[in-house]
Amino acid sequence: xxxxxxxxxxxxxxxxxxxSMNCTSSSIFNTxxxxxxxPGEGPVLLIALYKAGELTSNGRLTAQFGITRKDSxxxxxxxxxxxxxxxxxxxxxxxxxxxxxxxxGTRLTINP
Amino acid sequence: xxxxxxxxxxxxxxTGKKLTVTCSQNMNHEYMSWYRQDPGLGLRQIYYSMNVExxxxxxxxxxxxxxxxxxxxxxxxxxxxxxxxxSLYFCASSWDGGDNQPQHFGDGTRLSxx
Numbered sequence: 001x002x003x004x005x006x007x008x009x010x011x012x013x014x015x016x017x018x019x020s021m022n023c024t025s026s027s028i029f030n031t032x033x034x035x036x037x038x039p040g041e042g043p044v045l046l047i048a049l050y051k052a053g054e055l056t057s058n059g060r061l062t063a064q065f066g067i068t069r070k071d072s073x074x075x076x077x078x079x080x081x082x083x084x085x086x087x088x089x090x091x092x093x094x095x096x097x098x099x100x101x102x103x104x105g106t107r108l109t110i111n112p
Numbered sequence: 113x114x115x116x117x118x119x120x121x122x123x124x125x126x127t128g129k130k131l132t133v134t135c136s137q138n139m140n141h142e143y144m145s146w147y148r149q150d151p152g153l154g155l156r157q158i159y160y161s162m163n164v165e166x167x168x169x170x171x172x173x174x175x176x177x178x179x180x181x182x183x184x185x186x187x188x189x190x191x192x193x194x195x196x197x198x199s200l201y202f203c204a205s206s207w208d209g210g211d212n213q214p215q216h217f218g219d220g221t222r223l224s225x226x
Contacts, residue, residue, distance in 0.1 A: 006154070033214055042202050042217030043155070088154060099170065100145070100215060102154035
């Protein structure tokens with residue numbers, strides 16, 4: 001099945017640094033979502049993007065829906081230890097039923 | 113509290129022994145879905161359901177069955193589990209499956225098939 005190309009696969013940063021990750025696809029999506037997953041838990045929605053070009057913030061998180069509808073990025077500013085986890089992008093395909101396609105995930109590790 | 117509940121959270125079993133993973137949501141959501149998560153592959157959709165008695169295949173349906181007899185429950189059935197079905201499974205739900213209704217996930221079920 002189709003997947004999104006998410007990069008980087010992992011990041012090791014110092015506390016306080018900014019983080020940037022992105023997802024690309026060869027197909028168009030109607031909606032882009034960014035989830036965070038912590039150990040032993042399911043993905044939790046961080047940001048949802050519904051329109052091409054849309055830029056949305058949630059606290060220190062900012063995400064954008066690419067103008068071509070084939071990509072999205074997520075930025076985290078001034079990282080803190082609780083930002084550790086795996087971040088997934090997900091796209092909703094424009095074909096009626098809600099079929100979510102996920103990226104492979106970005107594992108974020110923060111050194112205090 | 114609004115939630116998606118999966119049971120069991122962990123299961124170790126043997127090849128060929130039928131098993132069922134239950135999923136229940138208390139948000140009156142119409143749409144429910146099952147995913148499996150494997151290292152390096154992210155989450156892949158197994159089956160989804162738009163409403164009671166309406167189910168459809170996702171990207172990786174082989175070896176799985178589902179049923180949707182009631183709105184709140186969406187069990188995942190492995191009639192004859194095999195080792196390649198060892199994975200972390202997530203159930204999710206949303207209001208109506210529309211573009212502006214992001215899915216809410218359960219905490220996962222880790223299955224090991226020996």
